[in-house]
Structures are given as structure tokens and as C-alpha cells.
Amino acid sequence: MIPLKQVNRRNILKGMLGGSAVTIGVPFLDCFLDTNGTAFANGAALPVAFGTWFWGLGLNPGRWEPKGEGKITQFGPELEPLTPFKDKVNVYSGTKVILDGRPMITHFTGEWAVLTGTTPREERVILPTVDMLVSEVIGTKTRFRSIEVTSTGNPAHSYSRRPGAALNPAETSPVALYTRIFGPEFKDPNAADFTPDPQVMARQSVLSAVKDQRDDLMKTLGASDRARLDEYFSSLRQIEQQLDLELQKPAPLEACSVPTKLEEVTPGTEITQVTANHKLFAGLLSHALACGQTRVINVTFSDATSSLRRTGSSMTHHVFSHEETVDAQLGYQPNVTWFASQAGHGLADMLTALDGIKEGQGTLLDRMLLLANTDTGYAKVHSLDNMPLITAGSAGGRMKTGIHVAAKGDPSTRVGLTVQQAVGVPINSWGTDSMLTSKTISEVMA
């Protein structure tokens, strides 16, 4: 006889299935029994949100990667600003863009290959970027399918494209964005009327047709197979419950509040201008997400040929990247590393804004997945190896976080595929030619 304390749910499961080695089933029971769970305990989970965050000219090899693989304990100096979020981000080092004999168009090939999964054949991109692919799936029911902004003052500094070579122009002015989102057309989501979606009702009737066959199927099965089928139908019930919730007026977005009016600084490429406006954008976008106005954002911190410069200086980050010599003592370019760490600070500002919005027991960042990406692995020589990629947030628990994944020269598309799957894009492979992959980064998939 089993002592009572050992009757945990694993034992129950094992017993049900006749003691065979079964590794499935626990996720469902986790949800079922977990009193802190989001699915059953709190009604509908808040929907996942997605964003891309771009900065130009990458980081310096050896100066950003966290120490060791696996759990992040310490970032490299250029990403140190992310330390407060070390449990909420993943860092991917060692991925690359593969040219397959195509030209290496500087500050162009890298970012578009990462974002579209395809290395461009010429200076023209016709495939949609990952944020647009995600928006097709999660962005269709919100007021804005996606919102693009840039902190550099130039609307062409956008790293978001629709299919067919159309660039989504980026908003350059925080004040203009405020008006666009929270101006007269803003409807408080908590006050809005609700109309049930007939598609959802139709899906309900289909699932009930599947469920109708349950008894007939059960009759023909042995005990262990019945237990397995039972689990299937428990899973089905859970999807039905999700649909039920979609047919009810959504729970109020308690974290939604209209931000106070703001004052922007004149958009421009001086680092003070960029940082100030980027912070304003970060706050506005966070409120827009919390108020359900959009579920997809795209932020440009600096452009690929980074025009960022110090106040009063005309030397841009890009010029420094090629012209500054590697300091023999330090082993790196001191000015370039300063600019690179500005990107680290910028990303930290973005995460601070997202994480500052409390939603239930978590934060907006927790149900978000933000993919930070860039155009090169080493700007000095335009390298497409060791492209820095960072994700923040867990997509509502669908990704593990706090992990450094050191890839082995894998195509960057593995990260792109992983984030798309995590937020529910129904694909199992992504990319073209050598960039084609069907392998997600399993280390971070929950």
C-alpha cells in the first residue's frame, strides 16, 4: 500500500496508465491543479503580445554574451543594463546569417535576413518581417494591427515590412503617437460594447461534434487507452472553455489607463534626443498594449547604419565603428562599446516600461515576447556571425526565461521560428535555403 503522502499526481497518473513509462499528461494536470494557474483559476488568460526592438551595429564580440551557457548570472558589459531583468530575458549568441553566395549588402542583408528569414538577393526585400507574420495571427482583432515607432526622427528607420516590399513607416513623434492612440478615437476597452464572434460560436459547435463521439470511442478501448483518450477529451474541454471565455464580454483590462499628456524633445539622432523620445515611446506603447489597442509593436532605437551621436559631436556610431582603432590595451573600440551599451540602456528602458504595468500577479512584460535584434555581429567588419539576439518576456509562460543559449553557428532563423511558435503562429519551419530551419531553440520552449 502506498503511504498517503506519496499519492501525488504523478503517482495517480502512473496508476491510471498501468504503470507504463509515460511522460505526458503532466502539463494538463499542472493547469488543473495549480492554484496559481492562469487558465482555470483566473478565467481567460490575457492574450500574448509581441514586439520587435531594433538597434543598429550590433554589439562587440566578447563584450555582451552572458558568462557560460544556461542560466544567466552575469551579462557582458554592454548588456549590463539588463541586469534587473536577467530572469525575464533570454540571450542568444552564436547565430548567423548565411549568404548562400548572395551579396553581402552592408547594414542591410543582416537585419532583413534575421527579420524575414531570407537572405535578400538584392537591395530589396519582398518578404514580410516576423512582426507582420505574428500580427497576421494575433493582431487582427485589435484597433491597430501593429504600431511602429522610431526614436531616430526618421520615419524610414523602420524594420517592419508587409509582404511585397512595403515598409511600414515608423512614427517619429511621441506626441503624434499619443494622439493616434489616446486621442478622440480612443475607446475605453472597459466601457466598450461586446459582440460575440460568430466564428467562435461555429468552432464551438464543431468541437461539440468531436466530443459527441466520446462514448462510442471509449467503448472499444482497454483501460490504459481509455485513460489516454480521457486525457485527450480533458484537453478538448479546455479548448472549449477558452472558446466560452471568448464569447463572454472580456474581463476588464485593469491595467489599462490613459497616460498623461507628454512633452517630447525634438526628434533627432543625438543620444539625449533618442533616449528621451525612446522612453516616451516605451511608455506609450506599454499603455497601448495594456489597453488592448494593439498586440504587436515594432521599435527602432537606432538605425542599421547607426546615426547615433553624442551631443555636440558629428561623429556617428557608424563612423566610429569603422574608423576607431581597437585599443591595444582594452582589446576593443572604446567609443563603439559606449554606443553599444546605449542600446543596452535603451532596451532596459523598454523593459522597465513593460514590466512596470502590473497585470494580476504578473506584468505586461510577462505576457509579452519582445525580440531585440540588429544588423551585424561585429560592425567593424560587417560580420554576419554571432548576431546578438535577445528576447524578453515569456509570452504568457510559453517560453522559459533567464537563459543564455550559445548556438553553434546555427541560422538566426531558429530564434525567429521559436518566437513565432511561442506566440502561436502555426508554422513548423521558417526561412529559405540555408536559412531554412525547422528546429526551434528547445532550451527556451516551456
Place this chain on the structure above:
Amino acid sequence: MTYNDKGKGMTSRSGIYRRSIPLRAMILGGAMAALSLVGIADTARADSAPAAGAVAMRRLTQEQYRQIITDVFGSTVSLGGRFEPDVRDAGLLAVGAGQVSVTAAGLEQYDNMARSIAAQVVDEKHRALLVPCKPASDTAADDACAKQFLSKVGRLLYRRPLTDRELASQVAAANASATKVKNFYSGLGLSLAGLLEAPQFLFRQEAVEPDPDHAGWYRLTAYSKASRLSFFLWNAAPDPELLTAAEKGDLNTSSGLKKQVDRMLASPRVETGVRAFFSDMLAFDGFNTLAKDTTLYPKFTSNVLSDSQEQTLRTIVDHLLVQTGDYRDLFTTHKTFLTPLLASIYRVQATFPEGVLAPWVPFEFPADVPQAGILTEASFVGLHSQPGRSSATVRGKALREVMLCQKVPDPPGNVNFNLVQDTTNPNFKTARQRLKAHATEATCVGCHKLMDPVGLALENFDTIGGYRSMENGAAIDASGELDGLKFNDVVGLGKAVHDNPATSNCIVNRLYEFAAGHKPNKSESEWMKSDLQKNFEASGYKFPDLLRNIASSDVFYRALPPQTGAIDTPSPSKLASEH
């Protein structure tokens, strides 16, 4: 009298032989028929229970799911989404598939995929081709057209005709949906999505019926036979012709079965089935998580993962199906296929056609180069290694478990591996020296004796499969021993594996387990030994003959009686007509 009482201790297979003689005589020729006749004389005993296995309810694997969608809807319908991980049991994912269910997260993915596929099937681009009728109105339900489509597609997806209840329920769902969204095709698509996420589709649930010729014996229903056969040979659902053969009862006759087996074995789709089997048996799913230290081995790019598997599968398909060679020669052959990437890892010169992104060429290693057989390919030595070093122990274990179907015990809990793992110790330059020092610990000796003498023979291959003759400046001694047979190098190991009886018995057992989806019981094991293994040997270890032998055998389609209490009131006739 229950089956268990009746069959207890009995080993007779008379019924099988009685049925299978003419069949095998036709297939394998006179010699084999004579062998079978001997079998009858030895074992015939009237009224005994037959060799028979459990039925299985197997979740479709990813490849099977993909294949079915492509077969049914064509290659222009794409499927996306993530599959739940498959589970390995008794050395095979195909057996593990009989133990897994669908989690909530997994069903969410199936639901997404189902709706994505269904939406494509009924979209304006595909509907003319895939929907066999036009509704009276595009904006309203159409009972007749929905019924026509769903019964046709349902038969292919469920691998049997839908029952009346199932069809009525799906048509009602299509109608209700069409009415709600005011669009016939959307409603039809949603109902199709329902079929695609139903357990009848996602699980290969086998049904059993009493054998009308033998009171108390059971067999798979004709549709379940069709599924077993088709997933076995093609790793795909039965095609319409096979379903029709099942419907007509042809599969319950030896001539009808033979006709289908002949047809399916003659099809190029056998390659898909053979690839599926070997990918499973060789544990290629391990490549999904395989990582190497690229600081030490910068040649190891992600393409190595796919190229290594493909190399071995091409070698196998060519040797077993194209050349119809002796299975055991896979462990000694110098012939293989290479890409530029693999050639660079093996450090051999090979030229390739230009302008092809991933070219493959046939390649033959010179006789004096110790690269012979699939054990020396990166798919084996690379898969069974540590990230930064080779591992004689891991390789030895894998060789025994994967190729010889032997079980090596797991290491005890508190073993100190420092000596083995430290490749920089100047006192122990080679793996042999390190393992020797390690295996002086009494708790380890027994198991290491099983693994190391085999694995050390593969030490000429580093962790990514590159050839080396030295380690840390010391010459590598690749001599060893397998079950009493001593050899000097890896070529000798290949010959020892070739000559080991466990090698051919292992492939026979694994293949049957793959096909049947369960661990064999005693009666099946004895049948494999006396029938499959013997015939495999007699055929000169020809793999296509083994495929044919299993696919044509009576045991393959026989089933244990349904478990008492598992069925409420299924009358045999009802089961037979429904499934």
C-alpha cells in the same frame, strides 16, 4: 474458456503455418515453402491459440501527420505548428506512440493546424479541386454537399468510412457553422478542422473482431489491417485502393492481401517507410538536441545535423532497396553518399556538381581507409558522443542497444567520472588510458566490459565524426572485442557486428515492433525466432524479403481477444461493420 487459460504454456503456431504456407511459397519460392513445411511438422498442434499481439492506439507521428495531409490534400496545402514530442519506448518511438496522449497545449497546436489546413482546403484556390460539389448558395448551409465532402474526406482521414453517427454529427456541425458565419465554405472548413483534430484521426486506434474461421481467435478488422500495413510499409495512411480492398474483404484473403503487399512493395513509397523505420531505430530524433563545442570543432555547423542523418539513410536505402544487399553488410560497406560538408568532416577529397546548394554524390572510401559501415558515419559516432569529446562508453552502449538490441544497465548513482572526462591529463592521453584507470573501480568493471571494448574501436573518430589516428599526441589503439570475437581496428569491429547473430535478430525484432507498435509478448517472440529470423537468414538477409514476410504473415494481423470488461456491449457484427 478465456484465451489466457487456453494459451497458457502453449507455443504452437499451427494455425499460422496452415494459412501462410501457400502465401510464402508463392513469395519466397520452393525452398522457403519447404522450410515452412518443416515448421508444420514440428509444431502443428490442433486447436491451440495462435501467436498474437496486443492492439495499439498510437498517436500519429509528425511525419505521418505531414504525409497524410500531403496525400489527402496535395502538396500545395501547407501545415504549420508544433507537434508534441514523441516518446521512445523499447527502443522505438513507434512503440512509445502507443502510450502518449494529447495534452491541452498539444491540442491547442493541433487545433491551430487543423483550422489552418482546413481553411486552405476550402479557400478559393483549392475548393474547385478538393470539394467535389458546389453548394446551392455560397452563403448558406448545404446539407448534401457537406455530406458528400465530409464522407469522402472522412474516410481518408479516419482510414475507414465514418459511422453514420459520426457523419451526421460532422454534417450538422458544418451546417450550424455555415449558418452562423453565413458562409458555406467556412462552415465546411470548420467541420473539416473538427475531423483533423478528432481522436479518430490523431490516434491510430486498432479494432478487433472474432475470426470467423477459428472460434475464440481474434484478428484485426479489415480497415485496421489496412492501416497497419500502410503505416508499416509507407509510413502513411491507406490509400483509396487499399481502403477499397479492405471494404471488399480482400485483405481477409491471402490472395487479396498478397496483391496489396506486392503493389505496395513495388511502389517507390517504400523508401518513405524504410526511412521512417531506420530514423526511429537509429534514434535520429537525438539530432534535434545534439550540440557540439564549436570552439573545438568549428566544422560542426547546423547543416551537419541534417547531412549526417541523410548520409546514413541514403546509404541504407541504396544498399537495402536499390542494391538489395545483405543487411549485415551495412556494417562493412565502403560505399556511402557525401555532401561537401561531410567530405570536409571526413577529410576526403570529393568533387560535386556546381551550382547546386546541397549536392549529394555517391562515394566509396578506399579499401585501406578505416571508414567502413554505418557505425563509422557521423550519424553514429557523432550522435553518440559528448559535446567536446568522443565517448567510447556512450558509443559502446549505443552499439549494443541500438544495433544488437541488448540492454546495458545504467551506471550506478555515485560514480566519479573525473578521470574519464579530463582529456587534458598528461598521464592519460587517450580514451583507452582514461577508461582503463576509471574501470579499475569495482562497481564499474562489469558494465564497462560490455561497452568499452566495442566503443574503443571507434576512437579513430572524434566527436563530430572526423577521422584521427592520434589523441593528445599518442597513437590510438582501436583494437577490441565483441562477444568473444577479437579485432584490431574499426574495420574488424564492423565485421564482428556483421557476423554477430544478434545483429540480424535485432533488426527483425525491431522491424516487427515498429510495425506492430508494441513490445512483443512471448508468443510473438517465439514466432519471430522460428519464422521471421529463420526466413531472414534463408533469404540472405534481404530486407525487402523481411518486409514482405511480416506484411504477409498471419500473426501480424492477429490480435489477442479484447480485454474483459473493456468493452461494454459491442457485438462482433457491429464492430466488423463499423471498422
Place this chain on the structure above:
Amino acid sequence: MIGNGTGRARHLLERGLAVAAVALLASGLTARAAMAETRGFVVSWFYMAAESQADDCPEGTNPLSEVMARKWLTDMGKSPAEIEAAYKDFPNNMYGAVVMRGKVDGKPVNIYTHPTAIPDPNVKTAKGHVAYGFNLDGKNGPDDFVDPQTKETGVDDKLYRALGCFITARASGGSRPTFPAIQWDMTRDQMPAWVIEVSGIEHNADGSIMDGDVKVGFYRSTGPIMRNAAGEPQADLTFQADNDPRMQNVAHATMKNGTLTTDPFEFYMIQDPFGVSEYRFKQTRIRLTLNPDGTAKGILGGYQPWLPVYTGYALGGSVNELNLSIDAPGIYYAMKKMADAYPDSTGQNQYISSSYWIEAVPAFVVHPDKGDKTALAGKVQRLAQAH
């Protein structure tokens, strides 16, 4: 050459199977051990050599582009307001502004295609005495260098003098100068790889390379490199040498202590228009050290026409000037003045002495048209020792 199996392949295998000849040489290992060895390489890096000294630009290096550009605009007669406008968001608004700074017949012209359309800006040139290379002219002049590696004196490398005070052409301590490294790195993925073959290598009893005569072949191959997980060319790939008669660079060399040095020879290779479209050297010398790990590294020196070098720098126009702080016409004039060999009818030297680093990783080089093969199994065995 053995074509294997394809003739027998039936429908099962034909799908997706490329049929190609597989080159094999199946002779015995023991027989081969006594034979001279041929080693193949693929060039991983080729770039202007520099060992910049702290004091070799006594008046300082040439200024950064943001400083140079102000002078260019001022010389063009731009108003202070126009200049400030061009400096806004530097260098993004500057690209167009500096192109037409030349004048022909009083009309503005593109300075990159007409570098002499402005007076010589007299850029700073290197004054030091340390540079890699060879004493090409056999003389030991006051303007010559000492090679820091071989200590050879009288080294001729006027290209370094011309470019050595532009910061993106400077390097020391084993680093690669930025501009030449970018030119190579950006083109090597799509250009046919360069390959080297060293034949006639003999070995001492301890396995080290025996001193003596060897033959060096430097060819263009028919396909590009493939990169490994570290982003460098994958080793041990097979490359087919292009039989283009222009690029059969074969020389006798003397091996000493594992380093070979060629006799002078004529060298010609096509690279890529983005970098330097073609490299032609006269009185070429190569020294190449064959490392125990199978790689090779060394210096190529010789006289090369300076105009294609200019084109390589000027082709990128203002993007190169403003992002890499070079002065295109300045480079033109500097090289023209520094050119030290092969004058034309006016007396103007057309060639400039120069030195380049060669870095290479092991590869198989085959000449299908000649039926010439690198020893296969010997190669397998030999390289295995190194790892």
C-alpha cells in the same frame, strides 16, 4: 576516378540524387608514406600587410572624415549654412554633397572617376621603416623597410607608405587593417575561392617538413568558400582549380624550417570588383609557413599596378570616404607619387611595391582537366595527425 553506383540506381534513388564523378586514389598507405606530399589550401584572408608603428606618422594620421569633409566643402565654395546643413545627421546628408568636388572646364565633376580634377590634397604618408615584405629591387635604399618577421632589409612596400597614415589602413600586433579586411570579408562569400597547392613536400624522420625544393601553385577555384561555425572558411573542402590560363600561378620555392619562399614570378588573380577587381604582381615573392595544425600563413610581395588599388578604394565613393575616413583623390595622388616601378612612356611609374598577408586553411585542390589528384588517403592520414 570512380563513378559509383549511379548506373545501377533505380527509381528509388534517382529523385534528388545528383550524379557526379567522385575522385579517388586508392593506393596503399605504406607506399605513399615515402612519397612526396602535396598539400592544398584555400585562402581565408588576403589583405594589405601593415605593422604600423606609433611614430610612423610623425605629423599625425590623416584626419577623420568629419574633419576632412569640412575642408572639402569649403574648397568647393559652399556657404557656412550649406556646410551646416550637410553636417546635419552626419554623414547621411553628406554623401551627395562631396561627390562633385572636382572641376573640369569649370564644371563640377565626380571626384571618384576624375581624381585629378582637384589639386593634390597632399595626404599624410607613412615615414616609418617597419613593414612586411621583400627586397624586390635588390637595393637597400633609405626609403626601404625592415621586415619585422624575417629582419630582411631593403624591403619595398610603397603601398604602405601611400596608405599607412589613413587610420583604417593601419594595423599592428596581428590585427587586420579595417578597410582591406572589409574588402576581403565582404567579397569572399560570393567570389570563387583562391586556392594554393604546395607539392613536393618531403618529411624528416620525426615528421617535420624537410628543407629543400617545392612547387607552389596559386589558382582561382570554381566555387566560393563555405563558412564554418566560427564564421571562417570550412577546412578540408575540395576545390576544383579553374583552368583559366590567366590564373595559373606556379613557382619554384625553397622550403626552410617549414617556411617556403618562392623565386620571383608573375602573379595574376581576379578578385571581385567590390574589393580590388584584379591583382597583378610582377617580381612576386611568396613566403608561406606551413603550420603543424594544417593551416598556412605568409606574405605575398611584388609590384602591382596601383590604378586597380585606387579603384577598389574609390568605387564606394563618398560612402567609403565618409565612413572609412579616406580621401579618394588623396590616395590617387599618393600612390601615383609613390609608384616605384615600370614607368610608362612619360616616365610615370605604373606599378607600386606592396605586401599582402595570405592566411589559408587546409583544402583539397583538384584539377579535373589535368587528371591531377591530391593524394586522398594520404591526406586523410596526414591531417589527422594535426588534430
